[in-house]
Amino acid sequence: MAVQHSEAFEKLVASIKPHITEISIAKVLEYKESKRDFVFIDVREDHEWVEGRAIGAIHLGRGIIERDIEKVVPSKDQEIVLYCGGGYRSALSADNLQKMGYTNVLSMAGGIRAWRERELPEDKG
Numbered sequence: 001m002a003v004q005h006s007e008a009f010e011k012l013v014a015s016i017k018p019h020i021t022e023i024s025i026a027k028v029l030e031y032k033e034s035k036r037d038f039v040f041i042d043v044r045e046d047h048e049w050v051e052g053r054a055i056g057a058i059h060l061g062r063g064i065i066e067r068d069i070e071k072v073v074p075s076k077d078q079e080i081v082l083y084c085g086g087g088y089r090s091a092l093s094a095d096n097l098q099k100m101g102y103t104n105v106l107s108m109a110g111g112i113r114a115w116r117e118r119e120l121p122e123d124k125g
Contacts, residue, residue: 005088013088016095023106025114028081032056038079039072041065043093044112052122054083054115062089066096076101083108083115 005013031038042049042057049059060068062084073080080102082090090107097105108115116122 009088013091016091020091020094020098021106022087022091022109023081024109025118025120028108029120031081036079038081041080041082042112043082043084043090048085048112050125052112052124054112055121055123057083057123062093065093066100069097069100069102073102077103079104079106081106081108084111086111086113 028040030036032040040054040057042053042059043062043065044053044059045061045063046059049061053059058072060072080097082093082097082105084090084093087107087109088111090111094105094107110117
């Protein structure tokens with residue numbers, strides 16, 4: 001089910017999209033298959049995480065990612081792929097991490113909804 005976003009929220013995300021890099025699910029799958037060294041982070045809310053998440057992801061919700069990222073990913077040049085429900089919150093998180101000095105942050109286009117549409121594996125619980 002697609003979430004209806006407010007016009008102001010849509011404008012905010014549109015304003016930061018030119019400043020971040022999006023990555024396709026196909027490219028994320030290539031990264032995983034080739035055992036590329038990247039950190040895969042789900043930025044959704046706790047209740048969304050519990051319902052299911054992409055295989056191999058760790059959880060740093062949007063509300064705490066800026067506070068906790070340096071503990072989880074101390075290297076500012078580590079490749080990070082973020083995702084959320086549909087790509088909006090991960091885009092906002094990517095922008096903030098870049099402002100914090102992270103140089104290799106990507107936002108997965110389509111989020112978990114697109115992941116599920118492709119029937120890709122998830123962890124549950």
